[in-house]
Amino acid sequence: MAAHLIDGNALAAKIRADVAHRTAALKARGIEPRLAILLVGDDPASDVYTRHKVKDGTETGLAATLERYPAQMAESELLARIRALNEDRAVHGILVQLPLPRHMDAQKVIEAISPAKDVDGFHVASAGALMVGRPGFWPCTPYGCMKMLESIGYELRGKHAVVIGRSNIVGKPMAMMLLQKNATVTICHSATPDLGAFTRQADVIVAAVGKRNILTADMVRPGAVVIDVGMNRDEAGKLCGDVDFEAVRQVASHITPVPGGVGPMTRAMLLVNTLEAAERASA
Numbered sequence: 001m002a003a004h005l006i007d008g009n010a011l012a013a014k015i016r017a018d019v020a021h022r023t024a025a026l027k028a029r030g031i032e033p034r035l036a037i038l039l040v041g042d043d044p045a046s047d048v049y050t051r052h053k054v055k056d057g058t059e060t061g062l063a064a065t066l067e068r069y070p071a072q073m074a075e076s077e078l079l080a081r082i083r084a085l086n087e088d089r090a091v092h093g094i095l096v097q098l099p100l101p102r103h104m105d106a107q108k109v110i111e112a113i114s115p116a117k118d119v120d121g122f123h124v125a126s127a128g129a130l131m132v133g134r135p136g137f138w139p140c141t142p143y144g145c146m147k148m149l150e151s152i153g154y155e156l157r158g159k160h161a162v163v164i165g166r167s168n169i170v171g172k173p174m175a176m177m178l179l180q181k182n183a184t185v186t187i188c189h190s191a192t193p194d195l196g197a198f199t200r201q202a203d204v205i206v207a208a209v210g211k212r213n214i215l216t217a218d219m220v221r222p223g224a225v226v227i228d229v230g231m232n233r234d235e236a237g238k239l240c241g242d243v244d245f246e247a248v249r250q251v252a253s254h255i256t257p258v259p260g261g262v263g264p265m266t267r268a269m270l271l272v273n274t275l276e277a278a279e280r281a282s283a
């Protein structure tokens, strides 16, 4: 029997409706949640992504403004702009679109953002807060994955979760979130020999590598839940994930599609974090 699809578009729509509701309540108190998006350079993909984020904001009543800067912008200038936004009480969230031009130190730029406005959850203070279980902002992609597991009523306690990928923005925070829900967590990565030996023992698999077909059907235990964070293109140029979707869906109990899975959830959680930032600032 084929797996149930976890529909990221539908779940994201529900979350956006809730964000719209809470945003209206804040506005009734005279607070307009505001997200500043900073885009440096003219990468076409970043252009599309940031315009999507502005549109998501507008549709839910949040004010999202896009600031565009030339690729040659000096790092010091970007840092100065971030410091000004940190001081601006009308701005609740700051997002610097990645990747940044090569002459900039992305981590240094991120560390300039006030942790109270770090709605991407990329600041070391946010990473530290997640690790020790204190309030902070969770990175949007793994946060969205947790919401997808929650949406199917999945009980993580005592389950074995295998995360493939150890990036600072997905793999590592994903592992921490699963651990916080009392799963037994294994992190696999490029130096893991025999990936399948690990994934075959998993109740939940999160694939976050950025490589097509890294997870095939023979690597999945029947009934496992599979979350696909990958964003790749096949030879026809079609968007696809890290999972051999058609084959794995015959084995898994639940699976997320690409597109229409984790991607829309990432965008929805950015709205949630921005709203949360505004609520905290006004509390």
Ligand SMILES: Nc1nc(=O)c2c([nH]1)NC[C@@H]1CN(c3ccc(C(=O)N[C@@H](CCC(=O)O)C(=O)O)cc3)C=[N+]21
Binding pocket: 049, 095, 096, 097, 098, 099, 120, 140, 239, 258, 259, 260, 261, 262, 263, 264, 265, 266, 267
């Ligand atoms: N500071 C920063 N924060 C980010 O969150 C961030 C970033 N930089 N840089 C780039 C990546 C990429 N990213 C995506 C989010 C959603 C979709 C998404 O909604 N994808 C749709 C498909 C879109 C399409 O058709 O191309 C889907 O999967 O269904 C895609 C990509 C956020 N990023």
